[in-house]
Amino acid sequence: MSTKLQILKLDVWFETIHAVKNLDLEIKSNEILGIIGPSNSGKTSLLRTLNRLTELYPNSRTTGEILMDGENIFRQIDVQALRKRVGIVFALPLPLPLSIFDNIAYGPRLHGIKDKTKLAEIVEKSLKAAAIWDEVKDRLQTNAFKLSGGQQQRLCIARTLAVEPEVILYDEPCSGLDPISTLKVEEAMQELKKNYTQILVTNNVKQSARVSDRTAFFLMGELIELGETKQIFTVPRDKRTEDYITGRFG
Amino acid sequence: MRDTQRTERIAFAVLLIATIIVIIPVGLIVLLVLWRGLPALTPEFLLAMPRDGMRAGGIFPAIVGTFYLTLGTAAFAIPFGILAAIYLNEYAGQNWLTRVIEIAIINLAGVPSIVYGLFGLGLFVTFLGFGASILAGSLTLSIMTLPVIITATREALSTVPRSFREVSFSLGASRWQTVRHVVLPNAIPGILTGTILGLSRAAGETAPILFTVAAFYLPRLPQSVYDQAMALPYHIYVLSTQVPNVSVKIQYGTVLALVLMVFLLNITASVIRAKFRKRKTW
Amino acid sequence: MKKSVEFIIEKLVLLSGIASIVFVILIFVFLLKEGLSLFGETNLFSFLFGKNWYPISDPPQFGILPLILGSLLVTLGAIVIAVPLGIAAAVYVAEVAPVWLRDILKSGIELLAAIPSIVLGFIGIVTLAPFLKNVFHLPSGLTALAGSIMLAFMALPTIVSIIEDAIVSVPKNYREGSLALGATRWQTIYRVILPAASSGILAAIMLGIGRVIGETMAVLMITGNAAVLPTSILQPVRTLTATIAAEMGEAVSGSGHYYSLFAIGIILFIFSFIINLLADFFLHRKRA
Missing domain, CATH: 1.20.5 (Single alpha-helices involved in coiled-coils or other helix-helix interfaces)
Known part of the structure; x- marks a missing residue:
């Protein structure tokens, strides 16, 4: 498998908090990389650095390099183009106060697609890929806030897919969802593997075990251990990893 | 206990x-x-010219004058005010410039209205040579109204959840696209409400227009923005202190006309606020 | 294309933001430009402390002490009336009133804020002045007291709404903590909530003073307009603002009289600047 993202000596600060420390990490094309670790371990900061959302916080600072397909995302790729290529699904379902259709069409419209039939195609394709089309196809014009939490979250995944990204970041995407909705989101992720590189940050260790190909364990901003998911969960090399996945702390 | x-x-x-x-x-x-x-408040009173040195007839030119002044104020103050608020809430960082702008706005809001009158006289009437005119009066009133509109718009913008912006940015939107498509549509009711309240205050102001536009007695309608005009608030002042033997009926009629105009604007603002509050889904 | 739109808009909003600074500077510059010319004819000391305001006598005298004292007297009176009433009304609205009544009271206060000052001035002439004349057996009801009462009402919406905000923003756990210790609601209000809201109350008083000092039309109409050193609150007085409004119309452009009115404007501007900075300071201290 080829390398999609190459992180080199990355440090991220928020004001005085050193959120990510001297990180080297390689993410392969079409894999699902699970990132686990207790809160404040730098998982979310890393995720938001990958599409430069950290820059919305005036007090954040980043050093080091991140290469996507060999290009430096800070210097060689325009920030809006980067965010189009690296989509994110947030912890809470965050629909915009628009109809279901307009939520999905929001991104494509930003990037200049105006043709109605083209937009309708994209909406349908995205909703299908996020496994929610059958539930909403008859009410695309209703307000997205009318959907249930699980439906909203799959809507958000569909919205991310609609701009045709290459990488999808998930920031604890199921933290607010019931088990059935969680399962549906996880199934959607498996379906998406064919076309996308996915990074899943989760507080739920078992979710990473179920979904991801490789798993990385973070603690206090540092990458402690990275390996095949099976290996991490059966024969972790680091004592701290073992303690965390067996629930002894965190 | x-x-x-x-x-x-x-x-x-x-x-x-x-x-x-x-x-x-x-x-x-x-x-x-x-x-x-x-x-x-008969139609005749509202739609006729004043007669007999304002002791008879109607107040039509004063109503029209106040209407023009309010419109002129809106034309200058609304675009400037909304853009300034967008700058402060969506673009500006937390730095000294932002702080200085905020202090300037606070002080604009506190400058006594008569000082705006002096300023308008000095800058618009004399220095720029507009003379006492609707243009000079509107400009003076709009600078006075600016802080109200900026503050209200900023408040409206800041009620739009931060997460909406993040979602928009995360999909590759530029700052302006985010403001235009996500922030503004959700802030419009608040902006409208605040703006209308600001205009209603401007409509009722007397001191800023005393030397910049108000005509004591001008029984015809203004023809251009360079004309002087009568205005309801100033007309009340004139009727109650400057002209002897004006009937109480005319005085109260004029007062009521101004009060109705101002209240109408206020009620419009409240209705907009209530209506959109109900429709709000987030 | 997209980039250039973005660039233009960025500059446009920045300019609009900076416009506020420009306007403040312009106001000050134009007041100075006209006002400072006065000091060829008189000096700062005799302007501020001269007891005689005879701007069109020959030779003219430009002493604004009577006007300053007039403004201070009327303001002091208004604040003495408005602050206790304002605090009480704000506490009642925020802490005591049932919800249905709260909405009515707030609308009433909004209504008061919406009435133009010229209308209040007119109402003052036709109702308050005759009333005061009869009560105190005065030759005229148009006095400093009439001005103070009217101005108190104009300042009340500002004072009430800012104090109410300050009270509402006192953290809930202060209130619950106090009530949990067995304090009554009233004890909680004056021992816990009012001290916690004190910065907001100070800011409200500052802004109230600013509003009152700057008010023009109502005081022009009901304070009787006598530019003499005031000795009693039942006397006619003349404020700084009213002097400008009343005399600018007749002042010959470029005369000492004209310049002196701008010089009064400078005093008012500086005063409002200080008041508003103070109020802002108190409001920010509250947040910190």
Whole structure:
């Protein structure tokens, strides 16, 4: 498998908090990389650095390099183009106060697609890929806030897919969802593997075990251990990893 | 225990009385103006020119003048105000420039209205040579209204959840696209409400227009923005202090006309606020 | 294309933001430009402390002490009336009143804020002045007291709404903590909530003073307009603002009289600047 993202000596600060420390990490094309670790371990900061959302916080600072397909995302790729290529699904379902259709069409419209039939195609394709089309196809014009939490979250995944990204970041995407909705989101992720590189940050260790190909364990901003998911969960090399996945702390 | 409860009852009674002292006169004033003013408010009074040195006839030119001034104020103050608020809330960082702008706005809001009058006289009437005119008056009023619109717009913008912006940015939107498609549509009701309230204040102001536009007695309609105009607030001043033997009916009629105009704007603002609050889904 | 739109808009909003600074500077510059010319004819000391305001006598005298004292007297009176009433009304609205009444009271206060000052001035002439004349057996009811009462009402909406905001923003756990210890609601209000809201109350008083000092039309109409050193609150007085409004119309452009009115404008501007900075300071201290 080829390398999609190459992180080199990355440090991220928020004001005085050193959120990510001297990180080297390689993410392969079409894999699902699970990132686990207790809160404040730098998982979310890393995720938001990958599409430069950290820059919305005036007090954040980043050093080091991140290469996507060999290009430096800070210097060689325009920030809006980067965010189009690296989509994110947030912890809470965050629909915009628009109809279901307009939520999905929001991104494509930003990037200049105006043709109605083209937009309708994209909406349908995205909703299908996020496994929610059958539930909403008859009410695309209703307000997205009318959907249930699980439906909203799959809507958000569909919205991310609609701009045709290459990488999808998930920031604890199921933290607010019931088990059935969680399962549906996880199934959607498996379906998406064919076309996308996915990074899943989760507080739920078992979710990473179920979904991801490789798993990385973070603690206090540092990458402690990275390996095949099976290996991490059966024969972790680091004592701290073992303690965390067996629930002894965190 | 009983003592403390009695103290509380007495204290609350005193608070209630104080509140009544504040509120009752408001009701009385409104009732008085309605009661004495309504009989005067005939179509003839509203639509006729003043006659006999304003002791007879109507107040049409004053109504039209105030209407033009409010419109002129809106034309200058709304775009500037909204853009400035967008800058402060969506673009500016937390730095010294932002702080200086904020202090400037606070001070603009506090400058006495008569000082705006002097400023308008110095800059627009004299220095820029607009003369006493609708243009000079509108510009003066709009600078006075600017802080109101900026503050209200900023508040409206800041009620739009931060997460909406993040979602938009995360999909590759630029800052302006985010403002235009996500922030503004959700802030519009608040912006409208605040803007209309600001305009209603401008419509009722007298001091800023005294030397910049207001005509004492001009029984015809203004023809261009370089014309002087009569205005309702100034007309009330003239009728109640400058012209002897004006009938009470004409005085109250003019007062009621201004009050109605101002209240109409206020009610519009409240209706917009209430209507959109109901429709809000987030 | 997209980039250039973005660039233009960025500059446009920045300019609009900076416009506020420009306007403040312009106001000050134009007041100075006209006002400072006065000091060829008189000096700062005799302007501020001269007891005689005879701007069109020959030779003219430009002493604004009577006007300053007039403004201070009327303001002091208004604040003495408005602050206790304002605090009481704000506490009642925020803490005591049932919800249905709260909405009515707030609308009433909003209504008061919406009434133009010229209308209040007119109402003052036709109702308050005759009333005061009869009560105190005065030759005319148009006095400093009439001005103070009217101005108190104009300042009340500002004072009440800012104090109410300050009270509402006192953290809930202060209130619950106090009530949990067995304090009554009233004890909680004056021992816990009012001290916690004190910065907001100070800011409200500052802004109230600013509003009162700057008010023009109502005081022009009901304070009787006598530019003499005031000795009693039942006397006619003349404020700084009213002097400008009343005399600018007749002042010959470029005369000492004209310049002196701008010089009064400078005093008012500086005063409002200080008041508003103070109020802002108190409001920010509250947040910190």
